[in-house]
Amino acid sequence: MEDNNNTSSLRYRDACNLLKEAEDLVGSDWDGVTVLEDNNDKPPVVMPDYMTKAIGKGDIKAFVKWINANRREDRANATLVVDTMSTPVLSVATTCNQLALMTHLLQLGANVDGRTMFGGTAISFAFDGKLEDVNNKVRLLLSWGASFFPGHGNSREDSISVARKCGHHEVARLLESELGGRRCEVVGLSERPELNGKTCVADEYLPASDQYRVTLETKAKEALLLDPINLKRRDRTPEDCGYYLEFKNGRAVRHDFDSSEDCKAFVAALNGGEARPVVTEEAEARAERAAAELLAELGLDDSPNDFAASDGQVKKSKKKKGGKKKNKKKSKLIRLGT
Numbered sequence: 001m002e003d004n005n006n007t008s009s010l011r012y013r014d015a016c017n018l019l020k021e022a023e024d025l026v027g028s029d030w031d032g033v034t035v036l037e038d039n040n041d042k043p044p045v046v047m048p049d050y051m052t053k054a055i056g057k058g059d060i061k062a063f064v065k066w067i068n069a070n071r072r073e074d075r076a077n078a079t080l081v082v083d084t085m086s087t088p089v090l091s092v093a094t095t096c097n098q099l100a101l102m103t104h105l106l107q108l109g110a111n112v113d114g115r116t117m118f119g120g121t122a123i124s125f126a127f128d129g130k131l132e133d134v135n136n137k138v139r140l141l142l143s144w145g146a147s148f149f150p151g152h153g154n155s156r157e158d159s160i161s162v163a164r165k166c167g168h169h170e171v172a173r174l175l176e177s178e179l180g181g182r183r184c185e186v187v188g189l190s191e192r193p194e195l196n197g198k199t200c201v202a203d204e205y206l207p208a209s210d211q212y213r214v215t216l217e218t219k220a221k222e223a224l225l226l227d228p229i230n231l232k233r234r235d236r237t238p239e240d241c242g243y244y245l246e247f248k249n250g251r252a253v254r255h256d257f258d259s260s261e262d263c264k265a266f267v268a269a270l271n272g273g274e275a276r277p278v279v280t281e282e283a284e285a286r287a288e289r290a291a292a293e294l295l296a297e298l299g300l301d302d303s304p305n306d307f308a309a310s311d312g313q314v315k316k317s318k319k320k321k322g323g324k325k326k327n328k329k330k331s332k333l334i335r336l337g338t
Contacts, residue, residue: 047078047089055092060101061250067108076108088114094125094141097133100252102140103245109238112144122146124153127162127171134168142174142181143201143242145235177205179212183242184231186216191336199234199242199260200224213333217242218258225335240264 054062067075079086090110093101102122106112113121123146126137148156156175163172174180179202186195200214212231216222236242242263244255257263 044086044088045073045075045078046081047075047092049081052080052092055089055098055101056096058096058098060098060104060247060252063101064104064247064250067104074109076105076110077114079114085116085118085120087116087120088122090114091116091120091122091125094122094137095128097129097137099133099136099140100245102137104247106140106144106236107238107241107245112141112146113149119149119151119154121149121154123148123159127159127166127168131168131170134163134166135171135174138163138171138174139181139201143183143236145233174204177202177212179228179231179233180205182233183217183236184214185234186226187230187232189226189230189336195224200226200231202231211335217260219256223333225333227336230336239267241267244270246270 048066051063051066054066076089078089080089080092088111090102090105090112091114093105115121123138123141126141127134129137148154148159152158153162160172160175163169163175182202184200184202186198186200189195195216199217201217202212202214204213205211206213206225209225211225211227214224214226214231216224234240240260240263242260243257244263244266246253246255255263255266257266
């Protein structure tokens with residue numbers, strides 16, 4: 001950036017600040033070459049600069065097209081160039097508050113703990129932004145198994161401190177608990193044995209009763225109070241993600257299921273057991289033209305409009321139609337255990 005006299009941009013200032021933090025961490029005598037080992041002999045794909053700009057603008061359609069253009073490459077774990085610390089694309093999407101893209105990358109196998117040259121992970125980039133955005137990003141990453149590491153800026157304690165300094169006290173309380181925000185499996189529940197083996201998300205820890213308020217991963221989204229002994233961590237994986245976010249013509253379509261087995265079957269069928277079939281540019285162009293013509297005929301906007309639920313999951317919003325509003329049913333919280 002200095003070679004191009006690009007020294008007044010926000011990106012340049014951020015890079016300088018991050019480099020200063022890195023120098024404080026590793027020392028001013030760093031040779032500029034040695035990096036953290038990641039036990040991966042194959043170098044990551046370097047993401048082109050125009051894709052970084054697309055993420056910043058929220059152009060998910062362009063990014064998904066780039067991902068699908070070469071499925072032989074592990075583009076879900078692509079990184080920025082070295083002068084931006086080889087930041088993984090998941091961390092870039094996290095910084096830019098692109099929750100739908102974060103979900104898509106994780107479904108494609110992005111490493112939730114992918115690290116920059118100096119050790120930063122996606123969750124360490126999650127604390128900038130509005131409270132709702134930070135809350136959703138942190139919960140999403142925790143449900144996929146985000147870890148904390150010793151060292152400046154990467155430990156649980158540092159994350160809690162940063163959250164409090166930024167005024168995100170709800171997020172700080174979530175991080176203080178062992179299972180807060182995590183995806184779990186219900187185990188050893190004698191009151192309702194039919195729930196054993198079901199998956200849920202631990203939404204909140206209640207210290208007064210030493211219980212977690214959880215939401216079952218079913219279409220009914222039943223809310224329960226469970227003891228920690230009845231919860232076992234079961235992080236999301238690409239094969240067992242609990243719900244699935246699919247992109248069609250740039251629009252996010254969320255699929256919910258009544259069981260993790262149904263979700264696994266859906267993902268396996270979608271992927272055909274192997275890589276997805278290659279779509280030619282001509283076929284894609286025909287599909288996009290047909291979709292655009294249909295949208296124009298219906299008088300609909302072609303831009304996606306995603307929103308996030310409280311557990312970090314992404315849903316598709318719909319335009320309101322005329323008519324009377326229906327009263328929504330409130331979920332009933334059921335207390336189980338001691």
